[in-house]
Each structure stands twice: as C-alpha cells, then as structure tokens.
Amino acid sequence: MxxxxxxxxxxxxxxxxxxxxxxxxxxxxxxxxxxxxxxxxxxxxxxxxxxxxWARSVGGANPYLTLFARAGVSREQADRDVKALKIHELPTARGCTYVLGQADYAWALQIGRDAAIAPFKVLARLGVERGEITLLEDEVEHALRETSSPMDPKQLRDVLGDSVRSLGEEGKKKGASTTLPTALGLLQADGRIRRVPVNGRLDQQRYAYTKWGLPPGKxxxxxxxxxxxxxxxxxxxxxxxxxxxxxxxxxxxxxxxxxxxxxxxxxxxxxxxxxxxxxxxxxxxxxxxxxxxxxxxxxxxxxxxxxxxxxxxxxxxxxxxxxxxxxxxxxxxxxxxxxxxxxxxxxxxxxxxxxxxxxxxxxxxxxxxxxxxxxxxxxxxxxxxxxxxxxxxxxxxxxxxxxxxxxxxxxxxx
Structure with missing residues (x-):
C-alpha cells in the first residue's frame, strides 16, 4: 500500500x-x-x-575502518590518498573535523567558517582586536611560504616571536592561551593553509601546517x-x-x-x-x-x-x-x-x-x-x-x- x-x-x-x-x-x-x-x-x-x-576524525581510527568496511581500502592506500590530496581532514559542519573527498573541500570549509570566526567573541573580551589577528594571519602565510616543510605550532611560535600574543591565565581559563590558534583556524577555513598529520597517519592528532591556496567555492x-x-x-x-x-x-x-x-x-x-x-x-x-x-x-x-x-x-x-x-x-x-x-x-x-x-x-x-x-x-x-x-x-x-x-x-x- x-x-x-x-x-x-x-x-x-x-x-x-x-x-x-x-x-x-x-x-x-x-x-x-x-x-x-x-x-x-x-x-x-x-x-x-x-x-x-564524511568520516569523523578525532585522532581515532574511524576513517580507516570506514573505508575498509565498505570497500576494503587498506590503511596504506588511504594514507596515499591523503598525501595526494584526494581525501583530506578539514573542519566543516559544527566546526568538527571530518575526512572528505576533494570535490567537497571548498564548500565544506565554507560550512565551517562560522565556527572559525566564533573565537573572536572570546578574544574581544581579552582585548584582542580583529586587526591584530589579520596581521598575524599574514605573517603565518609569509612564514609558510618561506619554507618547503610544514611547520607545527611550536615552530610557528618560534618564528613569529612577539607577533603571537600570550593571553595569560585569563586566556587559558577561556580556552585561548595565545592568538595563534584563532589565526590558524581562519586561514584553514579560507583554504589558505592546510593541516597535515606529522607522520601521514589519520589516527593521531599531531599536526603541522603548510601553505595551500584552495580556490574559493562558487x-x-x-x-x-x-x-x-x-x-x-x-x-x-x-x-x-x-x-x-x-x-x-x-x-x-x-x-x-x-x-x-x-x-x-x-x-x-x-x-x-x-x-x-x-x-x-x-x-x-x-x-x-x-x-x-x-x-x-x-x-x-x-x-x-x-x-x-x-x-x-x-x-x-x-x-x-x-x-x-x-x-x-x-x-x-x-x-x-x-x-x-x-x-x-x-x-x-x-x-x-x-x-x-x-x-x-x-x-x-x-x-x-x-x-x-x-x-x-x-x-x-x-x-x-x-x-x-x-x-x-x-x-x-x-x-x-x-x-x-x-x-x-x-x-x-x-
């Protein structure tokens, strides 16, 4: 019926x-x-x-099992696909990170942009103005253009020096110890940089950043x-x-x-x-x-x-x-x-x-x-x-x- x-x-x-x-x-x-x-x-x-x-990624093995259970994709093949940028881990819906295919990169980042902007509410209460973060974004991009290797947050802090501002104990309480994470989040949401796993594996959460330049979506x-x-x-x-x-x-x-x-x-x-x-x-x-x-x-x-x-x-x-x-x-x-x-x-x-x-x-x-x-x-x-x-x-x-x-x-x- x-x-x-x-x-x-x-x-x-x-x-x-x-x-x-x-x-x-x-x-x-x-x-x-x-x-x-x-x-x-x-x-x-x-x-x-x-x-x-999209496969939810929180430093666990779910993306690998997602691919293996449905199509028999090996871990080595999945890692090769990540390296070749056929699939990638990006922040999108609700600001959460997922592994997704390359055809979705631009619009998926667009979906997650509001979450990347949200930390400004916290930074504003800590006396950080938008112009300071914009300048820091430019300096991060410059630093990554000057090197052929991805840089982790510690390396970036060392290179950027005083451009990265510590937000003290009050900032730590609010989940924003420095201004760098906000700048990195905005750059990633814009497709100007991307985050890569340091050992090429999806089932861990140690990352470095590299320049990207993803064309904006239509x-x-x-x-x-x-x-x-x-x-x-x-x-x-x-x-x-x-x-x-x-x-x-x-x-x-x-x-x-x-x-x-x-x-x-x-x-x-x-x-x-x-x-x-x-x-x-x-x-x-x-x-x-x-x-x-x-x-x-x-x-x-x-x-x-x-x-x-x-x-x-x-x-x-x-x-x-x-x-x-x-x-x-x-x-x-x-x-x-x-x-x-x-x-x-x-x-x-x-x-x-x-x-x-x-x-x-x-x-x-x-x-x-x-x-x-x-x-x-x-x-x-x-x-x-x-x-x-x-x-x-x-x-x-x-x-x-x-x-x-x-x-x-x-x-x-x-």
Whole structure:
C-alpha cells in the first residue's frame, strides 16, 4: 500500500505505507544507503566518502575502518590518498573535523567558517582586536611560504616571536592561551593553509601546517547549506528534523529553507517519527526489500551509520534494549561506549581492540554465528597488521580502555 504527496517542486511522490516502515526495515534501509551491504566493494576512498558521508576524525581510527568496511581500502592506500590530496581532514559542519573527498573541500570549509570566526567573541573580551589577528594571519602565510616543510605550532611560535600574543591565565581559563590558534583556524577555513598529520597517519592528532591556496567555492551560503542537507539526506536515507539540525547546526529557519529548496519529503514511520527524505529515495524505499542473509560488520562508534543521526538506540532490537555494560543501559546512552557489531543495521554486540594480546574483545548478545566469528577474525587481523591499535579518539589508550575490554570479556563469559 502506498500514498502520494505533493512536494515543494510540484512532483507527486509515492510514499510507502506507514505501517511498512518498521524499525527493522528502516535499519536495513539505512544500512544499504551507507554501502555496508557490499555494494561499495572496490570503490575508491573518494567514492566511499561521497556515498556514505564524511568520516569523523578525532585522532581515532574511524576513517580507516570506514573505508575498509565498505570497500576494503587498506590503511596504506588511504594514507596515499591523503598525501595526494584526494581525501583530506578539514573542519566543516559544527566546526568538527571530518575526512572528505576533494570535490567537497571548498564548500565544506565554507560550512565551517562560522565556527572559525566564533573565537573572536572570546578574544574581544581579552582585548584582542580583529586587526591584530589579520596581521598575524599574514605573517603565518609569509612564514609558510618561506619554507618547503610544514611547520607545527611550536615552530610557528618560534618564528613569529612577539607577533603571537600570550593571553595569560585569563586566556587559558577561556580556552585561548595565545592568538595563534584563532589565526590558524581562519586561514584553514579560507583554504589558505592546510593541516597535515606529522607522520601521514589519520589516527593521531599531531599536526603541522603548510601553505595551500584552495580556490574559493562558487556557492553562496544558502547554496552550501542546501548542498549539505541534500548530501546528509542521501547519506542517511532519511532523518528527522532534529537529527538534521544536530549534524548541520543550522537554525530552524535555515533548515526549513534548505529542505524546501531541495524538495525534501516528509515520510511518516510506523513508530510515529517523521523522516525527511529526498524524493528519489522515497521511490527507492517503496521498492526496497530487506536482505535475507547475514551481513556482518564491525564499525567504529563514530561511524557515519551511527553518528550522522546519533541514533544508536534505534539500532537495538526490542529484546536487546535492556542490555548493559558497567551498569549503563546501552540503548539509553546518546553515544555508544564501545564499538558496535552489526547485522543489516541491527546492533548485535560490542567490541574493543586489546593491543597487548593483539585481539578483539567481543561480546555478542546471542551466540555468535560463523559469519560473525569470521568477520571478527578478519577485522582483528586488519587492525593488527595495518593499524597496530584501534583508538576511538586521540586520548584513547590501551590502559584507559582496559576496564571496557574486561567488561566485554566478562559479558561474553571469558
């Protein structure tokens, strides 16, 4: 059964019957839209990030697993793509850093520019005028033009001397110990410089800066917001208004204007939520059939499947919603405390990597099938041979995650 609706572009769309859009079907639909069903095997890093969405990077290994899980891209190939500027880590939506493909660089930076400007409110209260930062930006660019090697913040401070002003104890309290980070953020947001990992790896947070000169994008701010929301709905296969605002940080007015401009459609679901979807995806969802066979993946807790809508609670089957680790019910937490093991969009367990024993500590809610055991073995070998460890974020260490490794082992009966 279907129904029709008139969109902002005056095209009549056929909507799937509300009662058919169950949590189970929508989980499998999002899984397929994310390319986790094997449909992206053999694709390039750029193609994966264009299809599944930008990979969140906080000094952790998520970008590598994003590419490996969907297309089998090796860590070495991903690093080569970073070096060749086919993919790059840039600040964009909400001022957060993501790894994205080169076709998105200019407009993605444009989306994040407001976050780069925001520190001026703090600096102004500390007596720093805009002209001082503008002069510092010029001096940073000059310093980077004078060298063929990237320079880290300490090297830049040494070269720039008194041009970098210390903001004292008051500045430290407000998160602005010197004027240099603000200047670097603005230069990066303008595409005049770029930040590069000092050892070429994405799973760490030691950076240096080099000159760039990225041509500006051709979109105005409204156009960039429309493009981001169109990409977001394509990556997710549909999201609530609130979920889209969390990812984009657009105002209500900006979100409504962009949704209207791209002809997005409101689709009611069986659980009562309203999803905003692209017209083409409405048609695809009406014909979508859930896969019958297992499709097992181990993903990072910050994978696009989970993070874009921040809806991990929706990925638990009803019988698993009460599962808990270390006294915390998993389905009640905004973000997963461990990495998920999934089957066609349903979370069926959790995992962490134990580098001391070179193994994955895994807990599945039910007895693991052969497909689950095989995938755990594959990812375990990939981490051991290509990454050495699997960090969630820059400050994640084997020692800091040991309590979680022990808890997963205990839950699994080891």
């Amino acid at each position: 279907t129904s029709t609706v008139q969109t902002a572009t005056s095209t009549v769309q056929t909507l799937p019957a509300t009662e058919t859009l169950t949590p189970e079907r929508l989980r499998a639909w999002a899984w397929q839209r994310q390319g986790l069903d094997g449909s992206l095997n053999g694709k390039t890093s750029e193609e994966v990030l264009d299809h599944a969405g 979109l105005d701010d409204d156009g960039a917001r429309c493009l981001l929301l169109e990409r977001y709905l394509r990556w997710t296969g549909g999201a609530t208004f609130k979920q889209s605002q969390w990812f984009t940080a657009f105002t209500v007015a900006q979100s409504k204007k962009a949704l209207a401009a791209i002809g997005a459609v409101e689709v009611p679901t069986a659980c009562g939520e309203i999803l905003w979807m692209l017209p083409a995806d409405v048609e695809r969802l009406a014909d979508f059939e859930e896969p019958g066979d297992e499709q097992i993946q181990l993903l990072a807790g910050t994978d696009s499947l989970v993070l874009l809508r921040r809806n991990s609670a929706d990925m638990f089957a009803d019988e698993d919603r009460g599962k808990s680790v270390l006294g915390s019910t998993l389905a009640l937490q905004a973000d997963l405390p461990d990495h998920p093991i999934l089957d066609r969009g349903r979370i069926i367990g959790l995992w962490q990597y134990d580098p001391g024993k070179e193994r994955i500590a895994a807990w599945t809610f039910d007895q693991p099938t052969e497909a689950v055991r095989e995938r755990i073995t594959q990812v375990e070998a990939w981490i051991r041979d290509e990454l050495g460890d699997f960090r969630s974020f820059s400050l994640d260490t084997p020692a800091s995650r040991q309590i979680r490794i022990d808890a997963l082992d205990e839950a699994a009966g080891r």
